Amino acid sequence: MCDKLPSVDDLVGRQAEFAAIGAALRRPDLAGALFIGDAGVGKSHLLHATLRHAEEAGFVTVSITGTRALGDIPLAAFAALLPGRPAGDAGDLVQIRRALQERAGNRPLLLGLDDAHLLDEASAALAHQLANDLTAFVVGTIRAGEAPPEAISSLMKEGVAVRIPVEPLDAADLSTFAEVILGQPVSDDVAEQLFLRTLGNPLFAKELLLEARSSGVIVDRGGVFHVDGDLPAPSSLSQFVDARLAALGDVHQRAVSLVAIGGPLEIELLEQLVDPDALVELESARLLTADEHDDTLMVGFVHPVYADAARRAVGRLAARQMLRELADALDRRTPRRPQDVLRIATWRLDGGSLADPSLLAAATRIASSRNDFDLAERLGRAWFDQVADTPDGLRAACRVASAYIEQGEYGEAISILADPRVRREAAAPIDRLRGAVIEGGMTFWAFGKVAPAIEMLDAAAAELGGAHPLIDATKAAIWSAAGRPNEALALTPPGSPAATMPAGVASDLLALTTAGTPALALQRVGDHPEFVHTGGAIAAAAHAFALVETGRLRDATEFALDGWERAERAHDRHGCVAWAIALGWADLNAGRRRAAEQWFDRATTLAERSAAAVHGTRWALGGLLLSRAQDTDPSGALLVLDRLSGVPPHEARAHADLELRGRAWLRAVQGDVDGAVRELLDHADEATDRGRHASRVRYLIDVVRLNHPSEALAHLDSVPCVVDGELLPTLIDAIRAAATADAAGMAAVTDRLAELGFLGYAAEAATAAWTMVRDANGETRTVAQYARRAQELREGIDVHVTPVLAQARPEISLSRREREIAELVAEGRTSREVADELIIGVRTVESHLARVYVKLGVRSRTELADALGLLGAPT
Template structure:
């Protein structure tokens, strides 16, 4: 080896360290994930790597995932900011800037210790920074732990490699032991160490240090020998246990409280144990304290200590401690409202009867934190004590959030439920969730409507909400006329969250997105309520249909970030799809695919909504097929085939279109058109105008513009906004082979942000002008426009781009150089003008000649209509 790297503190980990180095030298990787058992030395290796990276000219930064902070967005990165987290999207930008500022041009290595405990937002940011090459990420994960999705996807996306950190082998064990003690060891010790520790570094270290401290290990003739056998413990846990056993009663009690209660506020602990004991445990490096939200929280230095303490704690003792914690916290003057959740959980675990009201309050808090499993448990206990309708509804809600619609459905019909005591509000919530489960969860509009009918006949007073629910079902099923008949604009029902959803969705379906936006007025600003979030997403979709793609994109990214921050999975799915749809039309299909893919995975993972999975997979299918990636498209179609049916067709539009495009590629154009015709007839019958128009547009885009116009019929359309009327105009112009009008429509589409469609229109206009035998200059003008527009988007494999004669596409720089040369400038002059090298000019020019099929500067000038300029 040329360079023999000596890195301090790396004894026994040379090969793992070398693996990190090779990953760093690989251009296709932007990270490594170190995976291994507790105590195997992952953090140690990470630390050594970061120190070495700094020495080698990198700029290293480190963050650590902790259980205490796992629920607080971006907490892990907070220390990198000069000020406190703002709690909004600007944090992401600021953190990135702070890292780059600190690096000052040096390459960045970002270390993430205990990445499995990282909060989702930090994990997402780390993934982004690896993905866009801002930083090389080195993360550690404890075997068997489930890290946030963004961390796993580093591996799945091929951005990072996994490096397994195993226990030491015999040779490494010896060198590690010797470096720990700072002297050589006898063969006997080595054997003994191996038998006991099987090479776990933390275990080796603890064993040796303890043996030396007790005098069992002594230095004789420059060599350590065992004077007495090692202490009795056989496992790391036992060893730590024996260390803990050496502590006084007060110390024990402190450790046990932290073990059962998780990280605890210093104030709370000091009420229960002697403060001196805490200080001594910190000195003994058993406990440590971190500041979280201006409160000092006490935790163990290594999680293994918590496991060890918990394991040796009797169950009765643990219950006793939990009871004390619950009582003390409940009586604490510093108690915050959200502490109810901890109090209730501790009481439960302590086996103390908790009154149903407290449990329900805690369940609501758990729901607010998106911890639906805990909410289910708490509400479940409340239900067992008192089978109220309210508790049943809360459990059902938790089940729905966990995607267990079937169970929720059964529970809501449970005979034990005491309907007698329920208030009208409780019954209302019960009916709403039952209808929700039937429709959104199980996909049956009929069942949902039956529930609402029953409810309505019993409680005419709550009619507005029931009516809005009916409307929302009709709207989601693509029946805008019926939906608006239920929930007329301006009616009381229209002001409820679901009413708002109904109005905005239906008006958009009817091709009146501008009217929809006006009617809704300002954006509802309630993200917590599911209906509020989905209405915001609909608002973004409506903006897209109104031809305001760039605004929709901005709104989408903002919404997505907010959803990530508050842990709202449904919101994240819906916003990702909205962004994907905008990106796909805007000409960034790769990004669109990524958003759809993320959404599908998340929706599937959370199992929260079948329609979400369908929606996202459909988007992915359409993006793949437009990109010409048939394999991916087929894969997505197969996944779609496996999904259960759902009545909410508004989520299937992209799927229908994607399937038709795939059919055109796989089975032939006629099959694709036939499928489209079926959907066109369906949507027309329901008055679902906007999707109908997009389907007809696809008929034209696939190569049948005359048929498309025939399908449009003669009637006038009452559609509004910058997009839909332009699509109608484009279709007519294309069928007439009117290059000028097609180009004009394409210009408008460009302004609306539908840049792909605009580029297709421009390509059509060019082809038409060629076919119509227009003057060469006119053709050139259309060709330049077509090229310009196409340059602005990623490559799309639609017939407008792939069909027809081979294209001449000059890059901006090529065109610039070609123009200058056509005007008679020499290569030297061009080079000076553009401040680039002569050779660069020549290589650009050679490409221009090849593309245009010309052989000289004179011919080039002719193409640009500048004959004579060079002479």
């Protein structure tokens, strides 16, 4: 293997840019670089040189190009990498990613994105993902002044890709460049005029030189080109290009216009519409070029400035006419790839001609599967308008409604489903089912109403002649989210078809968790491993909640962080909301208040513009409220209440539990502890009635934390409480220990909670245990040991002032002399050394020390140092 590669000699004046790309490739923190500069400055040249060079160095390279004509078609740029299948499905993105990884093998992959500012959104999002998950190092070009898709600009904002500006050439480099183009040097006159005209833009310079040579303005005299008169003087590159295109004959202009409107185009397609000879002539005139993609020759422009100029030159009516011609021509071709279906459908729509409903149906499905809901809505609308009053009307309405829902436009979704032209009774049963599931789901998730949603689903089931697994699973998901686990679980008995549908598994997970059996819930999901990826954001977050409730706090955080990163990469806003809430909940349980509040805050902001607008916002604000109220921050909590009052109500339950606990805590910190306890006990009873034992335990432990343990115990023993996992049984032990003043039991609870990572609860349990031994007039050494444990745990959390902690702060006070001696000993002196230093007797030192050991509950000099550290500065 060689240690050096040949230098890139056809790049004039680009050593710095080329060195920059090499340096970027060697930076482990980067996954991309973007060349930015004016049209014609040579960005694509640099990109192609980079790709060639990388291949020589051992990289595998793949390159795609954005074009204005295909900028609206999702994944258009990656189409050549998609296998030719009859219709796209949700796996397109996964397939392209896998194909690229296979192609690369154990070699690094370089993905070129030429004209990245013209990429369609889906291709841009995929490129963003490929860079972020390190499938490829991405090198792109962006024209200065153009806004690239958000996914591309965010690569730069996130620091994943570095910008490499590409400036015009200086006079000397331009002169060298002219020599490379003409094959012979140019005189100083030519060089000077060339620089003045083009200001160092190489494409402009190349065009001028070739034009000047063919028209005889520059002539070869003894091996050097001299100017005979003046070089042509267009004011800009685009003016020059416009002039070149205007000089073309009709046949050539037609070919150029077709490629500008629909291109790049398959050669066979283009040859149906224009004279093949004209294409050959345009190729030799360096306007058009043909590149092979996936065994097909595609004809495009040699440079996008020509495409732009040609588009400007085509009138709107002519453009519509050409789109119709292109659609007809492509329609005659078989077999059709998903890409072709999308092109025919959009060309027909934009060309103003009627498209075949079955084509529109297929195109709508492909657009949805590529997450382009905007296009799916447009295509689906056109389909719907043709079939609204036929038996297919409802199916089309459902497709369009789903596209609206994905964009958070519920009003539009409702109105298309309620369109008077739709004849439901004529629709196929499966479509009626789909319609009911969409409407029922929306009634609950978007508008927060349980009863009407269930009624809608029941009515649909009755109309279709009884129960249906999809209806049952949807109802179960609604019941479980609404805090009614018993109703939910009754609809999805183990082994039933409804229990194996994604909505059914999600429902079981949530229902079993809230019922107090999170370990069983996790076991149920364990039987459906694929579910984690297919169950959607809510389901995945429910998984994180089950992990918390079962006591696996660290696993929950790990799992949710991974989910958050995945959702962020995929620009999945809805997912980000769910994960941020799960992370906030985990942090709150771990006693990390600040981190928890940051996550809840982030979730609120994200939820505002997502499909989870109402319940996501209420949920996150509920978490924020609880965190602040528990931490004796009434003014902060009141601010949250104020924000909550501006959010519509929603009957989902998970957020309601947080919010109700938060309201009760706020009442307590405002001084009405008895009122707060009454509220909490009422909520606990409601939870008991509904079978939500996890919530019941959480409410009752709050009652204990507000110093009413015997009431908590009474409500715990009223109805049997069967819970599993590690956390909930420990919390029940805490209630019992508190009610019976069982200090040893509370100490055991402390250790268990600390071990699981629930440090906020653990610190309070330790404090409670200490209070118990102190009030029972326990042995001083024991009291001190408990005090030290409480002190230690309080250090590990950033919730400092929950009421329990505030009213009972272990006070360990040493006299001045005791402290002085203890500190010297802790520094490592012997008793003799201390005695000498303080000029007192050794025996005195030791008797002081003995008292210190008892007060601090320590047994050794090492423990002494730790205990002093916890004590803080002398008061």
